[in-house]
Amino acid sequence: MIEPVVLFFLMGIVAGALRSELRLPGAVYEFVIILLLLAIGLKGGVELARQELTVVLPQMLAVVAMGAFLSLAAFPVLRGLGRLSRADAASVAAHYGSVSVGTYAVAVSYYTNRGIPFEEHMPLLLALLEIPAIVVGIVLARGFSLGIRVKSVAREVLLSKGIVLLLGGLLIGWIAGEDGIRSITPLFFDLFKGVLALFLLEMGLITAAQLGSLRKHGVFLILFGIAMPLFSALVGTALGLWLGLSVGGTAMLGTLAASASYIAVPAAMRISVPEANPTLSLAASLGVTFPFNVIVGIPIYHGLAANAHLLWGGA
Amino acid sequence: MKRHNRKLLTVVTEAAVESILIKEMESLGALGYTITSARGKGRRGARHAEWMPNSNIRVEIVCDAFTAEAIIKHLHEHYYAHYAMIVLCADVEELRPDSD
Numbered sequence: 043m044i045e046p047v048v049l050f051f052l053m054g055i056v057a058g059a060l061r062s063e064l065r066l067p068g069a070v071y072e073f074v075i076i077l078l079l080l081a082i083g084l085k086g087g088v089e090l091a092r093q094e095l096t097v098v099l100p101q102m103l104a105v106v107a108m109g110a111f112l113s114l115a116a117f118p119v120l121r122g123l124g125r126l127s128r129a130d131a132a133s134v135a136a137h138y139g140s141v142s143v144g145t146y147a148v149a150v151s152y153y154t155n156r157g158i159p160f161e162e163h164m165p166l167l168l169a170l171l172e173i174p175a176i177v178v179g180i181v182l183a184r185g186f187s188l189g190i191r192v193k194s195v196a197r198e199v200l201l202s203k204g205i206v207l208l209l210g211g212l213l214i215g216w217i218a219g220e221d222g223i224r225s226i227t228p229l230f231f232d233l234f235k236g237v238l239a240l241f242l243l244e245m246g247l248i249t250a251a252q253l254g255s256l257r258k259h260g261v262f263l264i265l266f267g268i269a270m271p272l273f274s275a276l277v278g279t280a281l282g283l284w285l286g287l288s289v290g291g292t293a294m295l296g297t298l299a300a301s302a303s304y305i306a307v308p309a310a311m312r313i314s315v316p317e318a319n320p321t322l323s324l325a326a327s328l329g330v331t332f333p334f335n336v337i338v339g340i341p342i343y344h345g346l347a348a349n350a351h352l353l354w355g356g357a
Numbered sequence: 358m359k360r361h362n363r364k365l366l367t368v369v370t371e372a373a374v375e376s377i378l379i380k381e382m383e384s385l386g387a388l389g390y391t392i393t394s395a396r397g398k399g400r401r402g403a404r405h406a407e408w409m410p411n412s413n414i415r416v417e418i419v420c421d422a423f424t425a426e427a428i429i430k431h432l433h434e435h436y437y438a439h440y441a442m443i444v445l446c447a448d449v450e451e452l453r454p455d456s457d
Binding site: 194 | 439
């Protein structure tokens with residue numbers, strides 16, 4: 043059964059492809075993103091308060107290493123097979139080492155609908171995963187001559203809306219605890235799926251706008267946009283298994299690994315690697331990988347994690 | 358009311374560079390600026406205002422001719438090659454109260 047929220051995404055794509063007038067007003071879209079990020083952060087924070095640091099810390103380190111590794115693995119493929127320039131390859135690689143909160147939100151909806159539990163402090167790992175790929179991307183493009191605008195980029199990334207809201211939500215959830223946030227539950231949690239549906243509607247419209255540039259940049263980006271998340275999901279699943287996560291948690295880590303950024307990384311790359319063509323990375327991450335993950339990827343990664351646990355898992 | 362001859366610079370560019378751009382313009386002597394969200398179409402394709410990586414801003418600066426030249430030169434050297442950007446420069450009169 044297809045997720046109802048995914049149907050909103052498909053509606054957005056179709057409406058966009060038909061050049062409908064439909065568009066979420068800018069302020070509404072901003073509001074929807076803020077609600078989603080805070081809801082995800084709050085939920086993670088409440089759960090984080092129950093975790094031991096000795097359990098969470100190795101996961102944090104492992105996830106940072108994974109983000110860096112995925113970018114490093116993508117880069118030679120983009121250079122060699124894709125024949126992209128150094129800057130373009132580095133920028134696309136950074137997008138694929140990082141994560142998409144939208145994909146995570148759809149995965150949350152998928153697992154809760156099916157009653158599959160997962161480690162709910164996942165949003166902490168989500169926030170962490172945004173960063174290493176950006177650093178690797180800049181180094182791949184520039185080498186270690188970090189003279190350029192490093193301070194501005196660091197500021198831009200660490201104080202970006204995504205990071206501030208996720209970490210802020212985590213902190214509030216952590217401090218307030220489950221009883222504390224009960225009073226704000228109606229807005230952030232009861233409405234979560236409705237808000238997600240609106241977000242996906244707009245994402246569908248934005249995705250449709252990318253399809254044109256995808257046609258221009260050819261088959262390689264489409265193949266890469268599908269093959270890379272599948273590879274990344276394998277890496278994420280293996281790591282989840284190794285870290286001893288549950289089936290749901292392993293699938294979630296696979297999904298996080300498979301997702302590609304389309305908000306934080308484009309902004310950071312635009313400032314730090316201006317010669318990279320932004321259309322290229324967005325056509326891949328938004329035109330191919332996001333729809334792939336949302337429509338078919340998440341169930342695939344769930345199956346992957348379930349099978350991996352059957353074969354090798356203890357939990 | 359006194360009238361002062363000034364230059365009006367209008368820069369339409371990517372929202373991604375806003376904070377850096379503003380800092381640089383101030384260090385080049387701009388005393389103030391006005392920023393609005395913008396959307397439209399140019400050599401680098403259509404850009405809509407809603408979604409950050411694809412959103413545009415319009416920056417307006419009123420300054421003296423010397424500062425305007427410095428800013429134009431800086432933008433030309435550092436932004437024109439890789440960013441969606443257009444810079445317009447016009448002669449304007451700034452109206453100020455007599456006491457200034």
